[in-house]
Amino acid sequence: KKIHSLSELHSFDIIVNCTGLGARELVNDSKLYPTRGQLVSVKAPWIKQWIDEIGHIPRRVYIFPRPNDVILGATNEKDNEDLDTDPVEIQRIINRCQTVMPSLANAEIQESWVGVRPMRKGGVRLEKEEPPPGVIQHPIIIHCYGHGHFGISLSWGCAEEVVGIIAQCIHISKL
Numbered sequence: 001k002k003i004h005s006l007s008e009l010h011s012f013d014i015i016v017n018c019t020g021l022g023a024r025e026l027v028n029d030s031k032l033y034p035t036r037g038q039l040v041s042v043k044a045p046w047i048k049q050w051i052d053e054i055g056h057i058p059r060r061v062y063i064f065p066r067p068n069d070v071i072l073g074a075t076n077e078k079d080n081e082d083l084d085t086d087p088v089e090i091q092r093i094i095n096r097c098q099t100v101m102p103s104l105a106n107a108e109i110q111e112s113w114v115g116v117r118p119m120r121k122g123g124v125r126l127e128k129e130e131p132p133p134g135v136i137q138h139p140i141i142i143h144c145y146g147h148g149h150f151g152i153s154l155s156w157g158c159a160e161e162v163v164g165i166i167a168q169c170i171h172i173s174k175l
Contacts, residue, residue: 020118036080042107120146
């Protein structure tokens with residue numbers, strides 16, 4: 001179900017807003033902007049180590065092994081929501097990753113894709129929404145979005161923080 005306002009969820013006790021770019025409209029957050037990233041999946045079972053090279057090469061390089069593939073990345077294009085892959089840029093990603101890890105020259109390309117990530121000026125919004133003075137808020141609203149291309153590394157810590165906020169809210173409501 002698509003909602004247009006968090007007030008449509010008034011029957012819930014707690015809402016965790018993890019809507020990513022959808023928060024631009026849902027909660028009127030003008031600090032959010034899209035960042036387009038292209039990635040490549042290759043078959044390279046010999047790769048076991050995560051590599052994230054930010055400063056050594058003009059464009060970011062990362063190599064993230066997973067159980068069935070290795071993710072190579074990436075691009076980081078601010079304010080771009082185009083979901084079409086660019087074969088030239090895919091080859092550039094592969095070349096940059098091979099510069100860091102030459103054995104990738106033998107890797108079989110499995111697929112490539114584009115993701116549009118929610119970046120936020122000022123960083124991630126992770127907070128309990130505070131109601132205006134004198135207003136009792138129901139439901140409790142917790143915002144957690146704007147991770148952008150850091151989502152893979154921030155997700156666990158942010159989830160823990162959200163759980164902590166919820167625990168605190170539940171504890172306070174029982175007093």
